[in-house]
Amino acid sequence: MANLGAVQLNYGCGADECLRLVENLEANALILHINPLQECVQSHGDRNFRGLFPKIAELCQRLPVPVIAKEVGNGISGKMALRLIEAGVAAIDVAGAGGTSWAKVEGERATDAQQRRLGQTFAEWGLSTADCIQDIRTLDTKVPLIASGGLRTGLDAAKAIALGADLAGMAYPFLKAAHESEEDLYELVEILLAELKTVLLCTGTASVADLNHSQFVNAIFY
Ligand SMILES: Cc1cc2nc3c(=O)[nH]c(=O)nc-3n(C[C@H](O)[C@H](O)[C@H](O)COP(=O)(O)O)c2cc1C
Structure with a gap:
């Protein structure tokens, strides 16, 4: 599965480029990660997330492989999941809070004081993986759901699946x-x-x- 930041759709990587990417890589799916907090904390991050839903919808229509949406450790709410499903994504990985924190990583990497401070402030921020799964499973949809973010044992994976996830990721x-x-x-x-x-x-x-x-x-x- 190929993996790309959804925000790149606003930075010169449109549907044509994604199509070429998937073909060149012979990918079976394109995973779009939606990572606003990471981009906010990252020095010189790409922060223009405006108008992405129609672009994601176009991508879902034009690609010959499924498009999967994920976060990177801050979680996807039921409301957000609904908009992604309406745009046509085939599956969602909630990638919730509780494990790897990209705010922390980017904050540590940053050399300027403001970005370092942002990383500290938002280090533990986000929707927990368990809350995301439960929230999305209240929706009237059977969208395939992947649980990741903070899972560390087979017992954690079992809990996530019992809550309604179809797959667990670490x-x-x-x-x-x-x-x-x-x-x-x-x-x-x-x-x-x-x-x-x-x-x-x-x-x-x-x-x-x-x-x-x-x-x-x-x-x-x-
Ligand atoms: C070193 C590292 C690199 C990652 N790179 C990506 C990436 O390129 N794209 C992506 O969608 N997620 C990426 N992730 C995020 C993970 O897929 C996952 O959503 C998040 O780390 C939470 O899971 P964890 O707590 O088990 O690490 C990365 C995670 C780690 C630890």
């Missing part, structure tokens, strides 16, 4: 393991699988898919 744990060794990466996958299987066995659930919106949501949480 960034930081995989990057941390990969930074050590390839072996650590495989070990992480084994641990995550063991944690998921433990949830399934202890709740008498046949498959991960059966966890989705399951009656065991209370058992899994407490």
